[in-house]
Amino acid sequence: MLQSEISNAHTLTDEIRSELIGNREIHDGPWGPRPLVYADYTASGRAVERIENYIRAQVLPTYANTHTEASLCGQRTGFLREAARTMIAEVCNAGDEDAVIFTGGGATAAINKLIALLDLDQGVGPEPLILLGPYEHHSNILPWRETGVEIRVVPEAETGGPDMNALSRLLEKASGRRVIASFAAASNVTGILTDVDAVSALLHRHGALALWDYAAGAPYLPIDMNPETPGAWKDAVFFSPHKFVGGPGASGVLILKRRLVCRPKPSQPGGGTVRFVSPYVHDYVDDLVAREEAGTPNIIGDIRAGLVMKLREDIGLDTIARRDHELRTRALEAWSSVSGLELLGNRLAKALPIFVFRIRNGNGEYVHHQLVTRMLSDVFGVQARGGCACAGPYAHQLLRISDKDSADLRRRILDGDELAKPGWVRLNLSYIMDDQEVDYIVDAVRWVANHAGDLEKFYKCDPHTARFTHRDESIKKAMPANGLLELSGREDARREVCTDLGSMFRDRCRSMEQVFCRGCSDRAG
Structure with a gap:
């Protein structure tokens, strides 16, 4: 990339960062005001003013149901929605043989629709x-389990990604069967990447289908349905544009080879899928896309999906990749020597800057991951996520949970002990962050790792929900139970924004030291 192109990309990234809605806004907390510093992009993205402004100026004024095709509003809205579909197809190199289907509820809805379209229960030949x-997400595990079809899991290679030798052996043993492989392009837990083209080519050499979950990877990685590499085409991909920068509210997307679908009936019948309906009979449309988008679609969400793909392309995948590599290297170097901070996953594998970790207190005991998540939010405003990130089987591997321990955990959880749920803290560093914000997050994690044991005593927990709150209710501003959805006419009012995170961090560290000192004095007295 030319230096001028790099400079332009940085300028655009700076502009978009300044348009992130809510970024660094000051919110009250139990330890005083703190900025909202978002590090949970792996779960959901953040809204951006230029996309919201486009929706307000170009979509909403003439918004109508896209099934109303003869009016100005319906026609224009339909054009915008199809323009979004075309944008997604172009970015993902989808051709005429591929169908781009909006699925409303993200990658979860897309994978469920895909499984229905594959019509696994054909009743002919050996079982698929x-x-x-x-390292699959639950949404790429549970729907397959519910089919009742045999499932085998490909182990992780020592260098990260699926073990290609193990995969080859499984494919050879399955000769003569219908084999369907569904893999994550990137782990939503550790960020580890899969060589999608190499795996696809291997699968196709054995006659297997290659389906790809890009939910965690799509905001950062290229998606190529039809690459030039021989045999590396994708039979289907599915992803969640709501995880992109600017993505909240965007619909899920499923792209698949039309030839995979043999069933003439929609997976979900409804309005817009038929050519004719009488009191006695009905006929469905031939077009796959129309047949699979029953009912009034999530119109604005569909358009938004196209817009965030366009925004990602404007920033540039090369720019994103360079920044991702820099951020991952930076965080690993900063955290690898922090006492009490246990980073999970293969640090040598090629990966996105997505991190999971656990923290031990001074006694060597793990501080509950939900409490650490609360500490990061309460003390510094850093928004992370606690839990297993909807990747239970991968959690068993990362946390070395034996079959016996798993059975015990299950019993305790089903008995209502939510605290027994295993997990970690997950956060990711986004390319949209500037260095000041990255340093703030890195320093906040280091500080909490060093002081979690001191903070534990200030919190209480409900074991039925595994939610921690500050013990002193008088300094905890509870979320109001009522009135959150009231409209006052002043909804555009903005909060104060923190412009100097470095000073904010230092001030908070000093104030917390005073809290700890007061605690020591109280105990001595």
Whole structure:
């Protein structure tokens, strides 16, 4: 990339960062005001003013149901929605043989629709075999389990990604069967990447289908339905544009080869899928896309999906990749020597800057991951996520949970002990962050790792929900139970924004030291 192109990309990134709605806004907390510093992009993205402004100026004034095709509003809205579909197809190199289907509820809705379209229960020939990758999200596990079809999991290679030798052996043993492989392009837990083209080519050499979950990877990685590499085409991909910068509210997307679908009936019948309906009979449309988008679609969400893909392309995948590599290297170097901070996953594997970790207190005991998440939010305003990130099987691997321990955990959880749920803290560093914000997050994690044991005593927990709150209710501003959805006419009012995170961090560290000192004095007295 030319230096001028790099400079332009940085300028655009700076502009978009300044348009992130809510970024660094000051919110009250139990330890005083703190900025909202968002590090949970792996779960959901953040709204951006230019996309919201486009929706307000170009979509909403003439918004109408896209099934109303003869009016100005319906026609224009339909054009915008199809323009979004075209944008997604172009970005993902989808051709005429591919169908781009909006699925409303993200990648979860897309994978469920895909499984229905594959019509696994054909009743002819040997039972199909489903191959899943080593670090799948529940949405790429549970729907397959519910089919009742045999499932085998490909183990993780020592260098990260699916073990290609193990995959080859499974494919050879399954010769003569219908084999369907569904793998994550990137782990939503550790960020580890899969060589999608190499795996696709191997699968196709054995006659297997290659389906790809890009939910965690799509905001950062290229998606190529039809690459030039021989045999590396994708039979289907599915992803969640709501995870992109600017993505909240965007619909899920499923792209698949039309030839995979043999069933003439929609997976979900409804309005807009038929050519004719009488009191006695009905006929469905031939077009796959129309047949699979029953009812009034999530119109604005569909358009938004196209817009965030366009925004990602404007920033540039090369720019994103360079920044991602820099951020991952930076965080690993900063955290690798922090006492009490346990980073999970293969640090040597090629990966996105998505991190999961656990923290031990001074006694060597793990501080509950939900409490650490609360500490990061309460003390510094850093928004992370606690839990297993909807990747239970991968959690068993990362946390070395034995079959016996798993059975015990299940019993405790089903008995209502939510605290027993295993997990970690997950956060990611986004390319949209500037260095000041990255340093703030890195320093906040280091500080909490060093002081979690001191903070534990200030919190209480409800074991039925595993939610921690500050013990002193008098300094905890509870979220109001009522009135959150009231409209006052002053909804555009903005909060104060923190412009100097470095000073904010230093001030908070000093104030917390005073809290700890007061605690020591109280105990001595």
